[in-house]
Amino acid sequence: MDVLSVSSLKGGVGKTTVALGLASAALAREQRTLVVDIDPQTDVTTGLAVAPGKALNIADVLRNPSPDVVRHAIVSSAWTEHRQTAVDVLVGSPRAIEFDVPAPRPRDIWRLDEALSLLEDAYDVVIIDCPPSLNALTRNAWLASDRVLLVTEPSLFAVSAIGRALKAIDELSVDQQVPIKPLGVLINRFRKQSIEHEFRIAELEQLYPRQILDVRLPERASLQQAQGSAQPVHSWPSESGKKMAAQFDQLLDEFEHAVKNDPSGHEHRKTIKGAKKSK
Numbered sequence: 001m002d003v004l005s006v007s008s009l010k011g012g013v014g015k016t017t018v019a020l021g022l023a024s025a026a027l028a029r030e031q032r033t034l035v036v037d038i039d040p041q042t043d044v045t046t047g048l049a050v051a052p053g054k055a056l057n058i059a060d061v062l063r064n065p066s067p068d069v070v071r072h073a074i075v076s077s078a079w080t081e082h083r084q085t086a087v088d089v090l091v092g093s094p095r096a097i098e099f100d101v102p103a104p105r106p107r108d109i110w111r112l113d114e115a116l117s118l119l120e121d122a123y124d125v126v127i128i129d130c131p132p133s134l135n136a137l138t139r140n141a142w143l144a145s146d147r148v149l150l151v152t153e154p155s156l157f158a159v160s161a162i163g164r165a166l167k168a169i170d171e172l173s174v175d176q177q178v179p180i181k182p183l184g185v186l187i188n189r190f191r192k193q194s195i196e197h198e199f200r201i202a203e204l205e206q207l208y209p210r211q212i213l214d215v216r217l218p219e220r221a222s223l224q225q226a227q228g229s230a231q232p233v234h235s236w237p238s239e240s241g242k243k244m245a246a247q248f249d250q251l252l253d254e255f256e257h258a259v260k261n262d263p264s265g266h267e268h269r270k271t272i273k274g275a276k277k278s279k
C-alpha cells in the first residue's frame with residue numbers, strides 16, 4: 001500500500017482536483033484505492049459523490065483510530081458503481097477542524113498513520129487530500145505518507161508557499177526523526193499565453209531545480225466539468241479530458257517509480273509504526 005499526500009500551504013491551487021485526478025488514474029489501473037479526506041472543507045468527499053450521512057468520519061478516526069471506527073468511517077464512492085475495483089473514501093468532516101491545533105501533542109500527529117496501518121492489505125494506493133494549513137491535520141497526513149506532493153499555481157504567493165512547505169517538511173522530519181519525502185512540486189493551472197505564468201515557472205525552476213515535476217497541468221474546463229458531474233476524468237469523453245487523464249497517469253507513474261526506487265519511507269511506515277503506537 002503506497003500513500004501519497006496532496007498538499008500545499010495555500011488554498012485553491014488544485015489539491016482536491018489533483019487528488020481526484022490521481023484517484024481516477026488509479027481506478028483506470030484497477031488499483032484498490034482509498035481517498036482520505038482530512039480537509040475540513042470536505043471537497044474530495046463531495047467530489048466522489050459521497051453524502052456525509054450516518055457513517056463515522058475522519059474526525060472520529062482522529063479521535064480514536066481503532067479498527068471498528070476506521071472500518072465504519074470508510075464508504076465506497078459513487079465512482080465504484082458498476083465497476084469491479086473500489087475507490088473508497090475515508091469520509092471528511094467539518095469537525096476535523098477541532099483537531100487542527102497549531103501545537104498538537106506528539107502522539108496526536110500519528111493518528112492517521114495508526115489508522116492506515118490497519119489497512120495495509122486492503123488497498124494498493126491511498127491518496128490524502130490535505131487542508132492548506134500547517135497544523136495537526138497536515139502533520140498527520142505527512143507522517144502517514146510515503147511521499148508528499150506539493151501543488152502550486154504559477155503565481156507569486158503560491159511560489160512562496162512552496163518554500164514554506166518544503167521547509168516545514170524538513171522540520172517535521174527532523175522533529176519526529178522519520179524521513180518525510182517530497183515527491184516534488186506540481187505546477188497546476190498554467191496558461192500557455194501568460195507571460196506572468198512563464199515568469200513564475202522559470203522562477204520556480206531556478207529556486208527548486210530538483211523538485212519541479214515534468215508533469216504540468218494546464219487550465220482546462222474539462223477538469224471542472226468532470227468534477228461538476230462527480231465523474232472520474234478518465235471517463236470524461238472530450239479530447240481535452242483524455243489529455244488531462246494522460247497527465248494524471250504520468251503523475252501516478254512518477255509516484256509509483258519514486259516509491260519503488262526508494263522505498264524507505266514506505267518501509268518506515270511498516271516498521272516504525274508499531275514502535276510509535278506503543279508509546
Ligand SMILES: Nc1ncnc2c1ncn2[C@@H]1O[C@H](COP(=O)(O)OP(=O)(O)O)[C@@H](O)[C@H]1O
Pocket residue numbers: 008010011012013014015016017018043188189190217218219220221223224227
Ligand atoms: N488545471 C485546472 N484547470 C481548470 N480548473 C482547475 C484546475 N485545477 C483546479 N481547478 C479549479 O480551481 C478550483 C480550486 O481547485 P481545488 O482543487 O478545489 O483547490 P484546493 O483543493 O487546493 O483548494 C476548483 O474550482 C477547480 O475545479
Ligand SMILES: [Mg+2]
Pocket residue numbers: 015016017039041043044129
Ligand atoms: Mg481542496
